[in-house]
Amino acid sequence: xxFDLDNTLWDVMQTITGAEKLLRDWMAxxxxxxxxxxxxxxxxxxxxxxLATHAEKRHDLSFLRIQVLRxxxxxxxxxxxxxxxxxxxxxxxxxxxxxxVVFYPNALETLEILSQHYTLxxxxxxxxxxxxxxxxxxxxxxxxxxxxxxxxxxxQMFTAVxxxxxxxxxxxxxxxxxxxxxxxxxxxAGMRTIWFNHERQATNNTDHEPTAEAHALADLPDLIASxxxxxxx
Numbered sequence: 001x002x003f004d005l006d007n008t009l010w011d012v013m014q015t016i017t018g019a020e021k022l023l024r025d026w027m028a029x030x031x032x033x034x035x036x037x038x039x040x041x042x043x044x045x046x047x048x049x050x051l052a053t054h055a056e057k058r059h060d061l062s063f064l065r066i067q068v069l070r071x072x073x074x075x076x077x078x079x080x081x082x083x084x085x086x087x088x089x090x091x092x093x094x095x096x097x098x099x100x101v102v103f104y105p106n107a108l109e110t111l112e113i114l115s116q117h118y119t120l121x122x123x124x125x126x127x128x129x130x131x132x133x134x135x136x137x138x139x140x141x142x143x144x145x146x147x148x149x150x151x152x153x154x155x156q157m158f159t160a161v162x163x164x165x166x167x168x169x170x171x172x173x174x175x176x177x178x179x180x181x182x183x184x185x186x187x188x189a190g191m192r193t194i195w196f197n198h199e200r201q202a203t204n205n206t207d208h209e210p211t212a213e214a215h216a217l218a219d220l221p222d223l224i225a226s227x228x229x230x231x232x233x
Contacts, residue, residue: 001114001229002123002161002186004152004176008196009111009135009217010101012126019097026093031086033076038069046071060146061127066091099132104198106218111138113221117231123161123174125151125181140165152178153185162189173229175220179208192227194220 006012027035037043050067057063069090073083114120115138122130122142130136143161145151152158162169169190176182177196184207186193195210196217203209212223 001118001224002121002158002165002172002174002191003111003139004174004178004182004196005122005124005128005130005133006126007177008175008182009107010103015098015101018100019094022097023090023094027090031073031076031078031090034069034072034078034086037072037075042075043068043072046075056149059125059149059151062091062095062146065094095127095129095132098127099129101128101133104217106216108135110217110220111135114224115139115233117233118224118229119165119167119232121161121165123152123157123176125157152176152181153188155185155189158186158189158191162191171230173211173224173227175214179203179205179210183210184208192229194223 003009006015024035024039027038037046047068050064050071051058054064054067066087070083070087073086074080078086111120120139122139122144124142125145127144127146130139130142141164143157143164145157148154148156148160150156158169158174162172165172170192173192173194174182174186175194175196176186177198179195183193183195187207187209192211195213197213198215198217200215212227214220214223
């Protein structure tokens with residue numbers, strides 16, 4: 001069983017907003033000139049430059065953010081060595097906030113129940129760390145877009161996690177909030193899918209039709225059982 005993380009187990013926008021505030025507060029104290037660059041219209045050009053220079057790393061969000069911060073430091077007239085050091089320190093502050101999530105209701109309880117009966121893997125386009133978030137004990141492993149060099153719905157993501165779990169696609173279920181990245185991608189890989197539709201969105205796209213739909217995480221154990229998913233524990 002594979003789980004998306006952002007917007008499936010927690011609200012990623014709330015999390016990133018908090019992490020950004022921590023980052024800017026740190027920069028205001030430690031690198032104010034670089035913060036002026038980071039908070040200015042220059043940042044769009046810096047991001048474009050970083051993506052163009054490191055196109056092969058476009059799926060590694062942590063690497064890209066560090067490089068953007070580094071370029072902001074350099075634009076603030078730091079030496080390359082100081083820019084590198086400060087960019088890494090700034091990212092460490094941001095990343096601490098990135099992993100300080102507020103879980104959706106019943107997220108931890110649901111993972112606890114499911115992990116007792118099924119083998120769980122995280123499958124994410126983001127850069128959250130399941131150990132730092134505090135849910136590593138429920139999972140047998142994790143696969144991110146940075147690991148694979150591609151992002152869901154790319155089939156490489158699903159192939160990678162199925163290979164890591166050593167399971168056939170037909171025996172696996174993917175759970176996620178995004179109809180294209182999660183449902184369409186996993187459907188195409190031959191997996192069964194559960195759309196975590198907690199906002200009760202409507203859709204009539206047959207290419208993105210999930211095997212089942214859940215409106216609350218607490219519904220997952222019974223829903224998964226109703227699909228006849230084989231227990232692995």
